[in-house]
Amino acid sequence: MSTAAGALRRAPLRASLSRNRRWALITSYVFLVIFAIFFLVPPYSMIVTALKSDAEVARMATNPWIIANGITFDQFRILLTQADFLIFFKNTLIVTLCVVAITMVVSVLAAFSLGRMRFWGSGILATGIFLTYLVPDTLLFIPLFQIVKAVGLLNSYWGMVLVYPTLTVPFCTWIMIGYFQSIPKELDEAALIDGASHMQMLTKIFIPVALPGIIAATIFAFTVSWAEFVYPMAFLYSPDQQVLTVGTVMSLIRADVYKWGMLMAGALIAAAPPLVIYAFLMDYYIAGLTAGATKG
Amino acid sequence: MAEVALRNVTKRFDDVEAVRSISLDIPNNEFVVLVGPSGCGKSTTLRMVAGLEEVSAGDIYIGGELVNDLPPKDRDIAMVFQNYALYPHMTAFENMSFGLKLRKFSKEKIKKRVDSAARILDIVPLLDRKPKALSGGQRQRLAMGRAIVRDPKVFLFDESLSNLDAKLRVQMRTEIKRVHQMVKTTTVYVTHDQVEAMTLADRVVVMNNGAIEQIATPQELYHNPKTRFVAGFIGSPAMNFLRCRLEGNGTGRHVRLSDTIRLPVPASRAARYAALDSKELLLGLRPEHITEPRRSDRDQAREFAACTSTRKAARCSNPKYRELLRFRIAAKRRVRNP
Numbered sequence: 001m002s003t004a005a006g007a008l009r010r011a012p013l014r015a016s017l018s019r020n021r022r023w024a025l026i027t028s029y030v031f032l033v034i035f036a037i038f039f040l041v042p043p044y045s046m047i048v049t050a051l052k053s054d055a056e057v058a059r060m061a062t063n064p065w066i067i068a069n070g071i072t073f074d075q076f077r078i079l080l081t082q083a084d085f086l087i088f089f090k091n092t093l094i095v096t097l098c099v100v101a102i103t104m105v106v107s108v109l110a111a112f113s114l115g116r117m118r119f120w121g122s123g124i125l126a127t128g129i130f131l132t133y134l135v136p137d138t139l140l141f142i143p144l145f146q147i148v149k150a151v152g153l154l155n156s157y158w159g160m161v162l163v164y165p166t167l168t169v170p171f172c173t174w175i176m177i178g179y180f181q182s183i184p185k186e187l188d189e190a191a192l193i194d195g196a197s198h199m200q201m202l203t204k205i206f207i208p209v210a211l212p213g214i215i216a217a218t219i220f221a222f223t224v225s226w227a228e229f230v231y232p233m234a235f236l237y238s239p240d241q242q243v244l245t246v247g248t249v250m251s252l253i254r255a256d257v258y259k260w261g262m263l264m265a266g267a268l269i270a271a272a273p274p275l276v277i278y279a280f281l282m283d284y285y286i287a288g289l290t291a292g293a294t295k296g
Numbered sequence: 297m298a299e300v301a302l303r304n305v306t307k308r309f310d311d312v313e314a315v316r317s318i319s320l321d322i323p324n325n326e327f328v329v330l331v332g333p334s335g336c337g338k339s340t341t342l343r344m345v346a347g348l349e350e351v352s353a354g355d356i357y358i359g360g361e362l363v364n365d366l367p368p369k370d371r372d373i374a375m376v377f378q379n380y381a382l383y384p385h386m387t388a389f390e391n392m393s394f395g396l397k398l399r400k401f402s403k404e405k406i407k408k409r410v411d412s413a414a415r416i417l418d419i420v421p422l423l424d425r426k427p428k429a430l431s432g433g434q435r436q437r438l439a440m441g442r443a444i445v446r447d448p449k450v451f452l453f454d455e456s457l458s459n460l461d462a463k464l465r466v467q468m469r470t471e472i473k474r475v476h477q478m479v480k481t482t483t484v485y486v487t488h489d490q491v492e493a494m495t496l497a498d499r500v501v502v503m504n505n506g507a508i509e510q511i512a513t514p515q516e517l518y519h520n521p522k523t524r525f526v527a528g529f530i531g532s533p534a535m536n537f538l539r540c541r542l543e544g545n546g547t548g549r550h551v552r553l554s555d556t557i558r559l560p561v562p563a564s565r566a567a568r569y570a571a572l573d574s575k576e577l578l579l580g581l582r583p584e585h586i587t588e589p590r591r592s593d594r595d596q597a598r599e600f601a602a603c604t605s606t607r608k609a610a611r612c613s614n615p616k617y618r619e620l621l622r623f624r625i626a627a628k629r630r631v632r633n634p
């Protein structure tokens with residue numbers, strides 16, 4: 001009797017809950033679709049243009065959104081047989097791998113000491129490191145030009161290995177400090193009692209436990225150095241030292257002649273490695289971004 | 297397997313004195329419980345023994361050796377934390393063997409030690425699981441396992457059971473006691489739960505405000521508390537405190553609670569209290585010592601029986617009692633616990 005009454009009283013509530021839920025779902029799907037279209041249009045345009053022949057791209061009469069004259073891989077073929085593009089690719093790869101390695105070593109060590117070993121001024125230092133991240137590269141390249149020139153690395157991609165970490169290290173350190181701080185203090189105390197040195201604590205406890213954060217930081221460093229434009233633009237000028245971003249644009253835009261097809265093909269190839277990295281590390285990346293939200 | 301000694305140990309955090317000059321001797325294999333209200337400095341004391349905090353003043357000896365300046369790993373102690381602090385990325389086996397590996401034990405020896413510890417704690421089937429896949433009680437066992445594989449000189453526990461639900465807590469209490477009987481090792485156990493302290497300890501150290509109030513066996517603590525704080529802290533429901541005056545006459549002494557109520561002081565103690573005659577005192581009366589009146593005390597008993605309120609004993613931690621009764625003796629005579 002009483003349970004029946006209870007059920008009756010609860011029924012309208014449940015109905016309104018599910019109606020609520022339906023509206024929430026509809027709204028979120030509408031926005032999802034809008035944003036998906038918004039974000040997918042540029043890559044779609046890239047793919048379509050890259051698969052067209054030069055002749056079709058040049059013809060104004062055709063619809064730019066569809067391929068009317070059949071798919072061709074000519075743009076890719078020419079690009080990849082052109083020596084310059086492969087040099088750019090190789091340079092970018094070398095620079096990025098070095099920068100990621102340097103960034104991760106420096107920022108993990110810095111974050112460990114700043115986030116975990118209390119010492120005088122460590123808090124201020126941590127804030128200071130983050131503040132340097134707020135200085136944009138468009139301002140920083142002027143003083144850095146002097147430095148790069150002074151060490152004789154102007155017009156060498158090794159100069160990029162020197163300057164990119166100014167962009168990646170602060171943010172990665174900051175991510176890692178947050179991540180290390182979310183690890184309970186008792187964990188290092190337990191390791192300390194178990195007989196671990198600070199270095200063993202880092203390599204055997206902190207790095208494995210903070211792996212999602214480290215992967216997130218790695219992806220960030222990879223993306224930033226792969227896509228960096230301002231520094232190579234300012235410091236590199238001969239094609240054999242140039243990197244993908246600037247190199248592609250420079251070699252495929254001659255005065256006011258845009259080789260659209262090849263530009264798009266180049267952009268697609270250039271975008272591939274970060275995509276591959278994301279695809280492999282996505283799960284970890286998301287776990288890293290939401291770290292600290294829940295306790296594992 | 298070692299005795300632990302603290303000599304005038306003090307710990308200051310900036311301007312807060314968390315531990316004030318405490319001295320404590322723990323003989324070999326004894327199970328000592330530090331108990332006291334939250335913030336009284338129990339954890340700080342334990343962490344100084346572990347070497348996780350430096351002492352501000354005083355000396356700590358483990359096995360006769362001065363350890364003030366030794367890092368935790370060289371003190372040969374093992375600690376079980378409140379949140380267990382298990383390494384989340386390692387299996388139970390790896391958790392237990394981590395300390396041995398760092399100490400360069402051989403593979404066979406590690407395996408032997410882990411196996412025997414796991415058998416003691418009944419976690420053999422769980423050895424290849426990660427902490428995430430263990431229940432609260434199993435994590436607790438694993439944390440203890442990690443401590444006992446090392447075969448340390450001293451076990452340290454910091455509120456190790458307070459994350460468990462009530463039933464499991466009682467179960468793990470017996471478990472800890474059992475393990476201590478199997479693996480005889482000096483143990484310092486910190487808790488704010490007096491029931492835990494009274495059931496586990498060989499000796500209890502009651503702390504308050506950074507200082508030691510009393511060190512005694514549970515029995516002694518209960519029946520002969522040295523200070524008002526200990527008397528009020530130990531026992532549930534708590535001891536009643538009543539203002540009273542000691543009256544002496546030819547035959548013996550009485551404790552006068554009100555104009556009409558007086559209680560005789562047992563003859564065995566009457567002489568001891570002679571110096572306190574006609575002084576205002578506090579009478580500590582344990583609730584369980586208030587009983588049905590005996591025939592001879594009828595007159596006084598009627599006064600007590602003026603029960604002013606009854607309350608369900610839901611808030612009382614001792615399940616033996618079902619109801620709390622409140623008596624009024626005379627206006628303003630009742631004294632609150634500190």
Ligand SMILES: Nc1ncnc2c1ncn2[C@@H]1O[C@H](COP(=O)(O)OP(=O)(O)O)[C@@H](O)[C@H]1O
Nearest residue numbers: 309312314332333334335336337338339340341
């Ligand atoms: N790292 C610290 N810095 C400053 N004060 C501390 C620190 N650790 C403990 N304290 C203070 O010392 C006192 C005792 O703390 P603690 O030993 O943790 O108490 P308990 O374990 O008995 O609850 C508390 O007042 C606490 O605020």
Ligand SMILES: [Mg+2]
Nearest residue numbers: 338339340455
């Ligand atoms: Mg504590």
